[in-house]
Amino acid sequence: MRRMHTTKTRTRTKFLLLAAAAGTLAVGASSVASATTEPPGDTTEMATDVSAAPAPPVTAGEPSSPEAEAFCEAELGIEAATSSEDPAAVGPAIEAAMAAATDDVRPLLETVVAAFEATGGEGPEFDAAYGALIAWMQENCGFAQLNVTLSEFAFGGIPEELPAGGTIVSAVNTGEQVHEIVVFRLNDDMTMTVEELFALPEEELFPNLTFAGAGFAVPGEIGSAVLNLTPGRYVAICFLPDGLTPEIFEQAGGQNGPDVSYPPGVELGAPHFVHGMLQEFTVV
Numbered sequence: 001m002r003r004m005h006t007t008k009t010r011t012r013t014k015f016l017l018l019a020a021a022a023g024t025l026a027v028g029a030s031s032v033a034s035a036t037t038e039p040p041g042d043t044t045e046m047a048t049d050v051s052a053a054p055a056p057p058v059t060a061g062e063p064s065s066p067e068a069e070a071f072c073e074a075e076l077g078i079e080a081a082t083s084s085e086d087p088a089a090v091g092p093a094i095e096a097a098m099a100a101a102t103d104d105v106r107p108l109l110e111t112v113v114a115a116f117e118a119t120g121g122e123g124p125e126f127d128a129a130y131g132a133l134i135a136w137m138q139e140n141c142g143f144a145q146l147n148v149t150l151s152e153f154a155f156g157g158i159p160e161e162l163p164a165g166g167t168i169v170s171a172v173n174t175g176e177q178v179h180e181i182v183v184f185r186l187n188d189d190m191t192m193t194v195e196e197l198f199a200l201p202e203e204e205l206f207p208n209l210t211f212a213g214a215g216f217a218v219p220g221e222i223g224s225a226v227l228n229l230t231p232g233r234y235v236a237i238c239f240l241p242d243g244l245t246p247e248i249f250e251q252a253g254g255q256n257g258p259d260v261s262y263p264p265g266v267e268l269g270a271p272h273f274v275h276g277m278l279q280e281f282t283v284v
Contacts, residue, residue, distance in 0.1 A: 058162055063142035067102045072141035074100040075109075076166055076228040083211050105140070108133045134168070134224050143168050143226070148236075150179035150217060153275035155236050161282050162229060169225045173217035178244045179272065180216040181223065184209040185283075186233040194235045194280045198273060209235075218246045229283040238277040242269030 063069035074097035081093035094113060101109055112133050115126040138145065143166035149156035150173045171181045187208045190197065197208060212234065215223030243266075251263045262268070 058144050058146050058159060058167075060144040060163060060165055061142040064140040065102075067100075068105075068140040069142070071097060071100045071102060071105055072137060072143065072166060075137065075141075075226070079213065079226055079228055083213070105133070105136050108136055134226070137226065138168055141166060141168075145170065147172070148181060149174045150181060150223075150238070150277075151175035152177060153238075153242075153272050153277040155181065155238075155277065155279045158236055158279055158281055161284050162234075164229050164231050164283050167227045167229050169213070169215055169223075169227060171215045171217055171223045171225075173219045173221055173223070176219055176245065177242070177272075178216075178218050178240055178246060178249050179223075179277075180214060180238050180240055181225070182214040182237050182239060183212040183225070183227060184235050184237070185212050185230070186235065188232060190233065194278055197235075198237070198278060218249065231283050234281050234283055236279045236281070238272035240272055242272060242275060244268055 063072060074093075077093040078090070078097055081089040094109075097109060098106065108129070111129040112126070115121075115129045119126045137143065144163055146162065146167055146169045147157050148169060148171040150171050152175045155171075156174075169181065169183075171179075173179050186194075186197070187210075190208050197205060212229070213225040213227040215225040217223035248262060248266055248268075251266075252260050
């Protein structure tokens with residue numbers, strides 16, 4: 001993976017993130033599909049660690065047209081299908097989005113699907129296609145847009161409350177290690193704190209969570225995710241291990257997880273959430 005010296009956008013698509021809902025604490029780069037596109041707007045201020053600053057308001061805009069709104073709602077159906085445990089739901093969701101797509105966005109979705117089928121969601125072909133689709137959605141869907149910072153070891157910019165509905169997360173990595181933002185919705189009957197919850201064994205933890213989406217970024221880049229938020233309690237978390245620098249990440253072939261072979265002598269620490277990269281928020 002060639003290091004970029006300018007801020008680029010990387011996205012992690014839910015096409016490859018079903019493993020997060022399957023119950024592994026080693027969620028990470030082994031399930032990443034990243035896309036490189038130009039970031040939305042000026043990212044100069046986003047590149048500053050705002051973890052101690054008041055969170056900016058997050059509000060939704062207006063879709064560019066009724067037709068764009070219909071497609072964007074159908075695309076959220078793809079997000080829901082790929083986050084579910086039913087692979088059979090993905091095909092109908094894509095078909096519904098194709099049927100709702102306007103002439104300007106249909107080629108983008110077709111390219112994403114074709115690239116995914118050809119590459120399994122990895123490589124520059126898929127990266128570029130999915131990044132272009134995200135960029136179109138940012139311009140046309142009217143979804144709320146949440147700018148987040150990732151650093152050692154905190155999320156910055158996540159308010160205590162977010163509005164329900166479509167949300168595009170742009171998470172800039174201002175730290176020195178590789179980071180991710182994985183978002184789960186807590187079950188409605190969950191009364192434990194998130195700290196108590198994530199201290200449970202995996203077999204007790206994940207039945208209490210529903211995967212909502214994730215973004216991944218190396219330092220200086222932006223990870224994007226499209227979320228369909230419904231009212232309830234949520235948690236943002238980073239599962240990646242302490243010490244996962246871009247250099248180690250590259251030496252491991254751009255992967256992370258229990259089956260990844262790291263270079264000799266490399267010893268990684270506890271997951272970032274153990275160090276505090278764990279934040280609850282509420283959707284209303």
